[in-house]
Amino acid sequence: MTASYGAQFVDEEDIDAVCAVLRGTNLTCGTLVDQFEEKLANIVKARYAITCSNGTTALHLASIVAGIKPGDYVIVPSITFLATANAPRTCGANILFCDVDPNSGLIEESHVIDAIKRSPQKPVALYPVDLAGQPACTAAIRKLCQEYDIKIIEDACHALGTTFVADNLKSAVGDNAYADLTIFSFHPVKNITTGEGGAVTTNDSILYEKMKCLRSHGMIRGSRHFNNVDLAFDDAHTINPWYYEMQEIGYNYRLTDIQAALGISQLNKLENFKGIRRSLKSAYDQILEPYKECIAPIRAVQNADPCWHLYTVLIDFEKLGVSRAFIMKALSERKIGSQVHYIPVHLQPYYSQHGFASELPGAMSYYAKTLSLPLHVHLNTEDIKYITRNLLEVLGLQ
Numbered sequence: 001m002t003a004s005y006g007a008q009f010v011d012e013e014d015i016d017a018v019c020a021v022l023r024g025t026n027l028t029c030g031t032l033v034d035q036f037e038e039k040l041a042n043i044v045k046a047r048y049a050i051t052c053s054n055g056t057t058a059l060h061l062a063s064i065v066a067g068i069k070p071g072d073y074v075i076v077p078s079i080t081f082l083a084t085a086n087a088p089r090t091c092g093a094n095i096l097f098c099d100v101d102p103n104s105g106l107i108e109e110s111h112v113i114d115a116i117k118r119s120p121q122k123p124v125a126l127y128p129v130d131l132a133g134q135p136a137c138t139a140a141i142r143k144l145c146q147e148y149d150i151k152i153i154e155d156a157c158h159a160l161g162t163t164f165v166a167d168n169l170k171s172a173v174g175d176n177a178y179a180d181l182t183i184f185s186f187h188p189v190k191n192i193t194t195g196e197g198g199a200v201t202t203n204d205s206i207l208y209e210k211m212k213c214l215r216s217h218g219m220i221r222g223s224r225h226f227n228n229v230d231l232a233f234d235d236a237h238t239i240n241p242w243y244y245e246m247q248e249i250g251y252n253y254r255l256t257d258i259q260a261a262l263g264i265s266q267l268n269k270l271e272n273f274k275g276i277r278r279s280l281k282s283a284y285d286q287i288l289e290p291y292k293e294c295i296a297p298i299r300a301v302q303n304a305d306p307c308w309h310l311y312t313v314l315i316d317f318e319k320l321g322v323s324r325a326f327i328m329k330a331l332s333e334r335k336i337g338s339q340v341h342y343i344p345v346h347l348q349p350y351y352s353q354h355g356f357a358s359e360l361p362g363a364m365s366y367y368a369k370t371l372s373l374p375l376h377v378h379l380n381t382e383d384i385k386y387i388t389r390n391l392l393e394v395l396g397l398q
């Protein structure tokens with residue numbers, strides 16, 4: 001058995017869907033992108049979904065339409081992938097790295113309050129990260145951000161398929177009940193894949209229209225609101241058929257129809273994927289339960305039904321007298337992949353050199369202990385037994 005920490009699950013149905021596009025006429029800018037967006041919006045119960053070339057460009061697009069400008073301050077948890085901070089940084093924002101709960105890796109209201117207090121000026125946006133698939137946006141955080149007029153851009157790259165109950169209401173990550181914009185990624189290790197790909201969901205029609213325009217070069221076609229009236233219209237005030245106009249700087253962040261076809265087919269399997277991930281997680285939890293003093297699963301969010309992206313444990317390496325590097329190498333020799341999610345982003349030289357370093361004890365504690373074990377749809381409970389037996393062995397616990 002070779003088990004990487006994450007892997008895609010692509011079947012013949014997916015392959016047929018992609019081949020059908022390749023045999024057709026539109027490889028990009030066809031109708032499948034709209035279909036994929038509609039299906040995604042329906043599943044996460046958002047009014048609008050807009051796909052992008054990847055999760056990072058989706059984060060960038062969301063940051064632009066949220067109005068993030070040079071010199072603004074935004075709050076980003078330090079336990080996340082680089083892209084969560086890089087997207088607003090690309091807009092010129094200053095990053096206020098925020099602490100997280102040492103047992104879940106998630107932000108809590110107190111961490112956000114602390115970041116607001118440290119900020120030289122009122123922050124304009126918060127980027128909660130749904131680490132491992134658990135929901136990070138709460139009613140309390142939403143209320144706090146509303147008081148301070150802080151936009152919430154939820155990085156849900158781990159959490160497609162996650163649902164939870166808050167205020168007695170069932171919510172799906174992406175429905176934006178507690179966020180303004182939600183970002184998903186379809187990289188092969190994520191809950192579904194399109195190769196590369198991403199999406200933003202929102203319930204705000206203005207933000208949606210802006211993103212649609214900026215995703216495709218900032219080009220406007222067929223509008224009555226053109227600025228260059230002389231170029232746009234003929235003498236009879238009819239729009240010239242070739243005419244397009246760019247009023248703001250845009251990008252090419254589009255997804256192809258090839259990818260959209262794969263995405264549609266993968267979305268059909270999301271509930272099934274979620275069930276498999278849930279049962280693998282509980283198999284891990286059950287086997288590791290007797291060792292919880294040294295190996296603890298991350299703290300579970302109450303009233304949540306996550307689509308688990310990662311199976312992460314917090315290992316007390318100090319108490320066990322072994323290093324994480326030794327354990328990872330020993331697992332690798334036994335063909336078991338593992339990964340660290342994540343190196344606190346505030347420690348990255350780029351960010352510390354730009355003066356964004358901070359004291360974040362929760363993030364540092366989480367980082368010291370975290371290890372993600374293989375979790376993906378190809379695995380079964382026998383694999384989990386093999387992985388845990390080997391983990392306990394290399395840790396000297398069995």
Ligand SMILES: *Cc1c(COP(=O)(O)O)cnc(C)c1O
Binds near residue numbers: 056
């Ligand atoms: C994967 C990921 C991203 C970036 O997504 P890409 O599609 O790889 O660009 C951003 N944030 C988090 C938390 C991620 O896991």
